[in-house]
Amino acid sequence: MRHDPLNQLLRQADASAAPPPVGANLAGRIRWRERRRRQLRAGAIAAIALVLGAWICLGTTRPHGRIIVEDPAHWRAELASLDANATGHLQAAKSLEGVEEGSRRLGLIELQLVQPDVMERIDAAREFAGWVLVREADRMRNQPAHQVEARETYRRAVRLFPGSTAASQAMQQLGSNGA
């Protein structure tokens, strides 16, 4: 295969070509390139680290530029301040509760002062009940079949509610009827 005319032509063409242009001190030049590449890489890494560091520093600062310090004393002071605030709020709530309790009691007293006396209310109730009996007896007196029951009802009003105007009225009806 390699004795064909193509092989011969190729070998002749290669042999007649100018020698490859390669400069002197190849190893030295390669070493220099490698050193330069390393220096560039180290420089690039340092630059990236610098940028990254600056970015991290900027990221941990507050808008007004003060750096957040991860100091336990700082956090203790912060907690004490929050605790004091909470205590103040609790005391305010308790005092408000006391004022509300006082207001409630005052309202009850005022209500008691506005309402009528208990004895008066009992007398009124007695009067009301006595008059109910008298009115019932009056209705029965007008019916001939219930004359006895009417008199009995007048007597009951006198017995149950003595001293009331209803008892006086009942006594008058009994006297007029000859009971």
Add this chain to the structure above:
Amino acid sequence: MSTAAITMALGKQADRADLGARLRDGEPGAFESLVSLYQGRIARLAYRLLGWSGDVDDVVQEVFLAALRNAGSFRGEASLWTWLTRITLNRCRTHQRRRLMWQRLRRVLSRHRPGSSEPADGGAVRDEMAGAVRAAVAALPARDREVVVLFYLEQQPAAEIAALLGTSANAVEVRLHRARAKLRIALQKVMADMT
């Protein structure tokens, strides 16, 4: 071959195997020995792969720079020459890709017609026939040119070329056949003149 020649050849082989180990260990002076030992061969190979043109010095520098950077990974399973040949093939491909890209860019910018590039060997053509052959090889696609250079000029067997290119021997034979056909067409007139 005489006994003295065989002894010398064996001694050189042992030295080269030892050089691989020294290089891997980063021993001072090993890299310089590697460069002085293979510089000529690598330059010739790169020159042929680039079509007897292009910045061979730059490619050779890149080949040895890659060897210097990757010396620690050289395991000695292949010979130093095989290792360097692989690196050279890769660097030449990269170089050609870049060159093609620049040519296209220049063509777009200057609106030159395709095919108006310089002669393959930059004007150092010694005779017309050799120049035509070199131009025909340079005009082959990179993959075809690789097998032609390795087979005809570097005298490598197909199996060895297949190992270098990471392909099968059959694929190498196919590529060779295709490249030969293209060269025969391109060099019809030259071959007719020879006969």
